[in-house]
Structure formats: C-alpha cells, structure tokens
Amino acid sequence: xxxxxxxxxxxxxxxKGGVGRSTVAAALGWxxxxxxxxxxxxxxxxRDDLGRMVGASSDCYHPVRxxxxxxxxxxxxxxxEALREYGEMKLRFRALHNLVxxxxxxxxxxxxxPGMNEMLMLGKAWHMEAADKDASxxxxxxxxxxxxxxxxxxxxxxxxxxxxxDAVPFGPMADDARAMRDLLADPRRTALHxxxxxxxLPVNEALELCEQARSVLSVPTGYLFVNMMLPRVQGESDRRxxxxxxxxxxxxxxxxxxxxxxxxEHWRAAQQVQLQRLKRQxxxxxxxxxxxxxxxxxxxxxxxxxxxxxxxxxxxxHRSGTxxxx
Amino acid sequence: xxxxxxxxxxxxxxVCIGTGGVGKTTISAALGxxxxxxxRRALVxxxxxxxRLANALGLATLDEHVRRIxxxxxxxxxxxxxxxxxxxxxxxxxxxxxxxxxxxxxxxxRDRILAHPFxxxxxxxxxxxxxxxxxxRLFEAATSGDHDxxxxxxPPAEHALDFLESxxxxxxxxxxxxxxxxxxxxxxxxxxxxxxxxxxxxxGLSRFTSGEMFSSLLEFFSDMSATFDGFVERAQQVSxxxxxxxxxxxIVAACEAGSARRAxxxxxxxxxxxxxxxxxxxxxxxxxAAIRSxxxxxxxxxxxxxxxxxxxxxxxxxxxxxxWATSAHHLSQIAAQDADVVASCRAGFGAAARVAxxxxxxxxxxxxxxxxxxxxxxxSAGTS
Ligand SMILES: Nc1ncnc2c1ncn2[C@@H]1O[C@H](COP(=O)(O)OP(=O)(O)OP(=O)(O)O)[C@@H](O)[C@H]1O
Ligand SMILES: Nc1ncnc2c1ncn2[C@@H]1O[C@H](COP(=O)(O)OP(=O)(O)OP(=O)(O)O)[C@@H](O)[C@H]1O
Ligand SMILES: [Mg+2]
Ligand SMILES: [Mg+2]
Numbered sequence: 137x138x139x140x141x142x143x144x145x146x147x148x149x150x151x152k153g154g155v156g157r158s159t160v161a162a163a164l165g166w167x168x169x170x171x172x173x174x175x176x177x178x179x180x181x182x183r184d185d186l187g188r189m190v191g192a193s194s195d196c197y198h199p200v201r202x203x204x205x206x207x208x209x210x211x212x213x214x215x216x217e218a219l220r221e222y223g224e225m226k227l228r229f230r231a232l233h234n235l236v237x238x239x240x241x242x243x244x245x246x247x248x249x250p251g252m253n254e255m256l257m258l259g260k261a262w263h264m265e266a267a268d269k270d271a272s273x274x275x276x277x278x279x280x281x282x283x284x285x286x287x288x289x290x291x292x293x294x295x296x297x298x299x300x301x302d303a304v305p306f307g308p309m310a311d312d313a314r315a316m317r318d319l320l321a322d323p324r325r326t327a328l329h330x331x332x333x334x335x336x337l338p339v340n341e342a343l344e345l346c347e348q349a350r351s352v353l354s355v356p357t358g359y360l361f362v363n364m365m366l367p368r369v370q371g372e373s374d375r376r377x378x379x380x381x382x383x384x385x386x387x388x389x390x391x392x393x394x395x396x397x398x399x400x401e402h403w404r405a406a407q408q409v410q411l412q413r414l415k416r417q418x419x420x421x422x423x424x425x426x427x428x429x430x431x432x433x434x435x436x437x438x439x440x441x442x443x444x445x446x447x448x449x450x451x452x453x454h455r456s457g458t459x460x461x462x
Numbered sequence: 463x464x465x466x467x468x469x470x471x472x473x474x475x476x477v478c479i480g481t482g483g484v485g486k487t488t489i490s491a492a493l494g495x496x497x498x499x500x501x502r503r504a505l506v507x508x509x510x511x512x513x514r515l516a517n518a519l520g521l522a523t524l525d526e527h528v529r530r531i532x533x534x535x536x537x538x539x540x541x542x543x544x545x546x547x548x549x550x551x552x553x554x555x556x557x558x559x560x561x562x563x564x565x566x567x568x569x570x571x572r573d574r575i576l577a578h579p580f581x582x583x584x585x586x587x588x589x590x591x592x593x594x595x596x597x598x599r600l601f602e603a604a605t606s607g608d609h610d611x612x613x614x615x616x617p618p619a620e621h622a623l624d625f626l627e628s629x630x631x632x633x634x635x636x637x638x639x640x641x642x643x644x645x646x647x648x649x650x651x652x653x654x655x656x657x658x659x660x661x662x663x664x665x666g667l668s669r670f671t672s673g674e675m676f677s678s679l680l681e682f683f684s685d686m687s688a689t690f691d692g693f694v695e696r697a698q699q700v701s702x703x704x705x706x707x708x709x710x711x712x713i714v715a716a717c718e719a720g721s722a723r724r725a726x727x728x729x730x731x732x733x734x735x736x737x738x739x740x741x742x743x744x745x746x747x748x749x750x751a752a753i754r755s756x757x758x759x760x761x762x763x764x765x766x767x768x769x770x771x772x773x774x775x776x777x778x779x780x781x782x783x784x785x786w787a788t789s790a791h792h793l794s795q796i797a798a799q800d801a802d803v804v805a806s807c808r809a810g811f812g813a814a815a816r817v818a819x820x821x822x823x824x825x826x827x828x829x830x831x832x833x834x835x836x837x838x839x840x841x842s843a844g845t846s
Contacts, residue, residue, distance in 0.1 A: 370784060
C-alpha cells in the first residue's frame, strides 16, 4: 500500500538550512510521479537546485515537465511574476493593472510591505492547489511538493495568512488570506514534512519546528526525515579492536585505512545519539535516509525516493500498530 | 592582502554571510574567540536563537543584552585570551521599537506609531524586518565605542544579499518625492488625484483590499513621515559603513559543490556592489584520507593488518576487513569530493580573496575550547 504521503495534496518540506530539503522534496516528487500521480515540485524564489538534480531546468514560473517518462513537473515561483499574474487576475484588464501596479509610488510601496513577496508566492501555490483544474474539472495536480524556506523564514511564511488577517481583517485580501490559512490548517489537504540531519543543532531546530507547527501554526504534520545517516557497513566493525591496533599500522595505506574507519565509527556513533534523541522526543514518525557518497543526480534521487517511500510505509505500519494497541 | 588574522586585527566590522546551515553562527563565534585571543574587545552579534551556541560560549542564555565572557572563563577551559568577549542576540521587535523611538520627533508620534496595527505586523516575525534590524543593531554596536570589533552573524537568507538591500528598499520609498507628496496629503481631500476615492487606481486597489485598508496604510505612513529623514540618513550611514575600509565580509560556505558555487556567485555580487570581501571560509572540509583506490586493495590492507596484529580474532577477519575497508572507503569518497571543491574554490577565487579551510570536527563545536580550535584553523598560516 502507498504511504500516507499521497493522501494530502499540499506537501510542505521545511527544516534547517542545508539539511537536504530540496533533495528530499525531489525524492518525494519522484516517488509520486512513479505512482503515476501528476506532481509538481514548487520552489519558492530559490535557486533551481531541482533542475540540477534531475538534469532539466525548472527555473520558470509556469510548471514544466522534467522527465519524459514520468508526470513530474517543476516550477520556481518569483514575486514579480506572481504579482503580475495576481494583479491581472483581479483587475482583468492589463491597462488597469499597469495603472495600479506599474505606478512609481506603488512599486516602491509594494516592495516595502512586509511579507508581500511571501504572500504572493504562497498565494500562487494555494491557487495551484485550489483553482488549477483540467478540462473535466478535476484538480490539475495530484500532489504539490513545496520546497519551503529554511525553518525561520518557513515559519514566517506559514504564519503569514494569519498575520495578514490580524492586520487587515476585511476585504478581498483578507478573504484570500483566510482561504490560505484554511488550506494550511486542513489535515485532509496539507502536511508539513520536516527534514533534519542527525546533528545537534539541526535536531534542535527540527524539534522546535514540530512544536511550533502544533502550537503556533496549527499546520498538520507528516513525516520527519533524518537525512544523511551514515549507513551501517556490512560485517562487524569492532571499534575497540580498531583503536587498539591503530598505532601499529606500518605504512601510509594502513594508517589511512584505520584513521578513516575510526572516524566513520565516531561519526556514526554521534549520529546515533541524535537519532535516539529524535526517537524519544519527535512527535512525528521518523524516516531515515542514507548519506550517499556520490553527487546527487537523478539516479540518487530515485534511490532516495524508493528508500523514503519504504521508510514512510514502515512508519505507517508501525503507527497503525501502536494505535491499535492504544 | 590581509590574512583572516589580519582582518580580525584591523577591521571594526566583520560580516559573516552565506546560505543556510553552512556554519555562519559557528564561524562568527570562532572569529570572536580569535579576536579575544588577539586582545581585541569584540562583540559577536548573532541572529540565531540557538541555545547551544550560547552554551558553547559558556552562557546560560543569549538575548539582546550584551553578555560578557571573562578571560577567567576561557582559562577554565584551557584557553588563553587577552580580552573579554561579548555576545548578544538580536531582538527584532525591541530593536524596531528603539529605532522608531530614536527617529520620532516626539513621544506622541512614537506612541501613535507603536500602537498602529500595521506596525505590530511590520515589527515582528515577518520576513525582511529581521534583516533591516540586524543592520541597525550592527551600526549601533559599531559606533558605540564599546568594542574594537563587531562580528555580525547574518540570518540565513535564500538570497544572502537580501539583508544588505533592505535599507535601500526603505530609502527608495521614503526618499521618493511622489511618495512624500502622497503621504503629506494623506487626508482624502488633499490626496493626489490618482489616489482620490473613486479614482481608477483606488477602484483597482479595492479589488485587492478594502479602501479603508489603503487609507489606513497611508495614515500610518503619514504618522511615520516625521521619521523618514531619520531612516534615510541612517540607511545611508549603514551603507557607508558597510562599503568602507573598516568592514570586511567573510563569506562562509560548506564544502560542497553547490555551496561553493553559490559562494562564488555571492562574491561576484558583493564585489560588484562595492562591498569589501575579505575572505572565504570553506567549512566542514572532510579531514579524511583520500584513499582513491578501489575497495579490494583496501580490504587487502585491512587483512594484512589484521593477520599481523590480531591473531586471536582469525575467524572474524573477513567481516572486520570488509567493514573497515568499506567505511574507510566511504570517507575517502567524501574526501575526494571535498578536495575537488577546495581546488575549484582556490581556482575560482584566485587572488580575489583568501580561502580559509575549517575541517569537519569529529564533534560539533560546543565549547569555548572547540571554538578556539575552529579559530586556530581560521587564522593559521596554512590557509592560502
Ligand atoms: N542523502 C544525501 N547524501 C549525500 N548528499 C546529500 C544528501 N542529501 C543532500 N545532500 C547534499 O547536501 C547538500 C544540501 O542539500 P539540499 O540542497 O537538498 O539542502 P537544502 O536544505 O535544500 O539546502 P538550502 O538551505 O541551501 O536550500 C547538497 O549538496 C546535496 O547534494
Ligand atoms: N567545522 C565544523 N565541524 C563540525 N560541525 C560543524 C562545523 N561547523 C558547523 N558545524 C555544525 O553544523 C551545523 C550548522 O552550523 P551553524 O548553525 O553554525 O550554521 P549556520 O550557517 O549559522 O546555520 P543557519 O543558516 O541555520 O543559521 C551545526 O550543527 C554546527 O554544530
Ligand atoms: Mg534548497
Ligand atoms: Mg546561524
């Protein structure tokens, strides 16, 4: 059975900077597309890391198909284009739009309005979920994977609809903000997935993000991906023995070997400490992803995607098991 | 060209800049420690509420109050410094309040601004205000005379240049004559014709937001207008400081192809905009041996070693040799990738900026001692 990832169409991926959000977003998108789901990975005003990984540019506002064999699409939302689209949608006439938005004062003013850019991009993503329909009226997208900004900015982004409602409770903008807030809070449509590394600071941030999702944001959560776990090597490693004979290496090759093998064990042990912390404290089901030792290309994304799906399925089984007991 | 140690010894401001998670906060703290070792009174100004970093500095908490780490605290960890080190965290809301207070001509104006609902949104967690306030706080600290050096740890911005541009955005608006006229006539009767009720622009705007919202926004800016000149002037001062000879930017990058590429782009942007880039720090460089051979020879090496040194474990030799060789080989692959990144950075930066290498420490830096280790790598002569 497919994992529960695919039951909610709006999948947001966040976590501390550099932990692998874009990589995980690509892997999840790939799994979905492999199931035949029409999937779009949405990058928010970011570099086109997705394009680099799959080898096809997705640095464009309108979704482009990334792979010939699978329904995987990608796009990069940028505020100026989002503003133009939004403006024209609301004003219907380009001339009126130009009068309002291409006005010198307005342009400067809009750049200053806090959260304006974020609101425009979130609005576009919301629109893709709620309004993009095919000819028969079915939603265009089976799954949207949002490659969200790192934790701090990510939280501001998810809080934005409420912040706007607090400042401007009435009018068309408030109506849109309310609809976005409802999307973000809807456990049937939305899930926030968190990515972390098995390191102390990223784990701290991941746990804080989980907590904020619950207490401040009221965004429903999905899985917590623990990325770059050093794989357990086959055979047994016996750190004690390794340390014992380390000093007796006779040549550079032996010394390098022992040094690296020891460093690996040390690193792995440190990762396990953080993994245990997550197991004890994380309120989300954990999915471990391995550290790969080659550049992240399409093959690597496929591999991580398969492993992610297997991990999510296992977590689902585990959860339904514990729920049955409870 | 100055070494990183030279920059620490001669500049008044060091700005650590780079994309998310590369080690900006860690490197900022280590630069502060290096300054203390040189006997400079430094302040590390962080935007990162990471409690562990406060703990690494030997502090229980970090907030907007400046905390001092005395030389005795360093000594207790076996480190010798010639000056105390100060640290503080940016509090965006408080800083914003202070800025408004400073620029307001009277208490009444200040209170009106602070009480306005737009102000509450603008001043709290919304993206953008953090960047702007970081600059304000930096300027305050750099000009107070309390410190020889201020090290600024910048927020992780997708576009690391955003925060440098935030004051310009403000100046751009507040300095615009059209905007000033508009705000000066915020009352509907005097409002410039394009923004009069019933005008096309206003009718268009009402499709986005209520007319009251726009009027209320203008009213807010009209309250704030008395502070415009203050904001503009300050933004110009900040810009002058950041472009001047007292400042150096330290670009931090993780040792990965993508991160290095972004660091190069950042360097181009910064120098293009006239900001002085002092150094690139490549962080978390794999300190492992590059075996650069296939797995099989490595397994053979392990077996030779085991046959010679661990005779009593004969039946386990096969498993052990395989495990050791595999793990050693994994790290060797990382080391080889990193060596390529280092080489391409050296080539890419050329003579334009120094490249300092900080290895991936076996344990995450979490004490004054380990920050001093990082500091040593930052300032050692071994970096090119
Ligand atoms: N499982 C993995 N194994 C090996 N390398 C990985 C893995 N996951 C990610 N990486 C590498 O780590 C780096 C960071 O990953 P990625 O760009 O996905 O992170 P991010 O959180 O999106 O970063 P940013 O905050 O810069 O957007 C990249 O160089 C990527 O190739
Ligand atoms: N040289 C190093 N060796 C080992 N671990 C390191 C090193 N430098 C940083 N780290 C670890 O890497 C992680 C990221 O570091 P840090 O928080 O300083 O980055 P940052 O750029 O400030 O991140 P953010 O963009 O989220 O603010 C932390 O877990 C930190 O402990
Ligand atoms: Mg990314
Ligand atoms: Mg930081």
